[in-house]
Amino acid sequence: MYLASVGPPRTPLRRAVRNVPGNVVALGIVSLVTDISAEMVTAILPLYLVFGLGLNPLQFGLLDGLYAGATAVLRLVGGHVADRWRRLKTVAGIGYALSAIAKLGFLVAGPVVPAIGAVLAIDRAGKGIRTAPRDALITSSSDPASLGRSFGVHRALDTVGAFLGPLVATLVLWASLNNYDSVFVTSFALATCAVILLVSFVRDQPAPPPVQAPAPIRTTLGLLREANFRRCCIWAAGLGLLTITDSFVYLAVQRRWDIGTSVFPLLPLGTAGTFLLLAIPLGRLGDRIGRWKVFLGGHLALIVALLIICGPIGSWWLVLALHGVFYAATDGVLPAAVGPLLPEHLRASGLAVLQTGQALARMAAAVTVGLLWTLWDLRPAILAFTLALLAVTIAAAIFKPLGVRR
Secondary structure, three states, X not given: OEHHHHOOOOOHHHHHOOOOEHHHHHHHHHHHHHHHHHHHHHHHHHHHHHHHOOOOHHHHHHHHHHHHHOOHHHHHHHHHHHHHHOOHHHHHHHHHHHHHHHHHHHHHHOOOHHHHHHHHHHHHHHHXXXXXXXXXXXXXXXXXXXXXXXHHHHHHHHHHHHHHHHHHHHHHHHHOOOOHHHHHHHHHHHHHHHHHHHHHHOOOOOOOOOOOOOOOHHHHHHHHHOHHHHHHHHHHHHHHOOOOOHHHHHHHHHHHOOOOOOOHHHXXXXXXXXXXXXXXXXXXXXHHHOHHHHHHHHHHHHHHHHHHHHXXXXXXXXXXXXXXXXXXXXXXXXXHHHHHHOOHHHHXXXXXXXXXXXXXXXXXXXXXXXXXXXXXXXXXXXHHHHHHHHHHHHHHHHOOOHHHOO
C-alpha cells in the first residue's frame, strides 16, 4: 500500500513520504525506536569508557573497532539465510531481538573491559544480522526509480531516533543522578518495543517462484565476479578503511574545543539533526543526478569536517553539521546505488557482502586511529587519515564503477 492511496498529504512529513510504500515507513518507525535505544548507549559510551574507566586511545580504538566490525561475518550470515529461505522479516527480527537482549548485558559486564567488549560484539552482531535483510525489504518494497527517496525516508526516520537517543540518555542520567545502569535498562525497554512493532506491522516479501532454487553460499560470494558490483565493494571498503568512526570524531571535537563532559552526550545531536534534514533531499538528489556522485560528495563533507578539527579556524557545530551531511549522503545512498545491480533473489546477500567489507574496513580504521593517536597525538593522526581519504575519494570519482556512472 502506498501512503498516497489513503488520502492527500497534509503535513511536511506526509509530503516527504508521499509515494513511499507503507512497508518502508513501517521499517523506518522500527528503526526510529531502535535507534533511540542504540544511540542512548552510543552517546554515553565514549564518556563511560574514556573518562569513567580511563581507557587510553589505543584501548578505546580496539573496543571501537570491535563495535564497528563485529557485524562483519554475521552480515553475510544474515543476508545468506534471509535469501536462502526468503525470511527477510524473520532474520531481521532476530537481529533486532539480539541487540535488545545485549542492552541487559551491560548491567552484567560492569566495569570489566573484556566483558564490555563481548556485550558490544553481541549488540553489533544483532545489527549485522538485521541490516542486509532490512535493506533488501526496502529495495523489494520500492519502485526502482525512487529507491533513493525510499532509503532517504527510512534513514530520516532512523535518524529521528538517533536525534532523540542522546536527549533521552541525558534526561535519564539527570533523573537517575548519573546512574549508567538506568540508561541501559531504558535502552532495553525501547529495543523490545521496536521488536514488537516489527512483528506487528512489517510485512515479509512473498515466497519466490518454486523454480527458484535456494542460493548456496558460494553463489553469494560469486556475486563478486560481477565487475560493477565488485568495484562498488572495493571502493566502499577502501573509503571505509580511511573513515574515522563516530566516537573518535566526537572525542576529537571534545578535545579540540574543550567541551565539558556534561555536554558530550549531546554532540551526536548535531550529526543527527543535519542527517534528519538532509537524508530525504540527498536521496532524491541521488535519484536525479547519480547516487555515486552524492555518495562521494558525502565523503568530501567529512574531509572538510576533519580538516576543521585539525586547523586553527572553524567551530564544533560546523564539524557536526558536516558530519551529518556525510551520513545523509552515504548511509542510504550507497545501498540505493548498489541494490539495483543485484539479482532480486540474492539482494540481501549482495548487500551483506558490501556492508561486510565496509564493517571490516571501519574496524581496521578505528584500531589504526587509536594507535596513531597514541603514537603521534590527535591532530597528526586525523590529518594523515584525512589526506589519505581525500586521495581515495578523488580516485573513486575518476575510476567509478561502470554500473553507477550517473
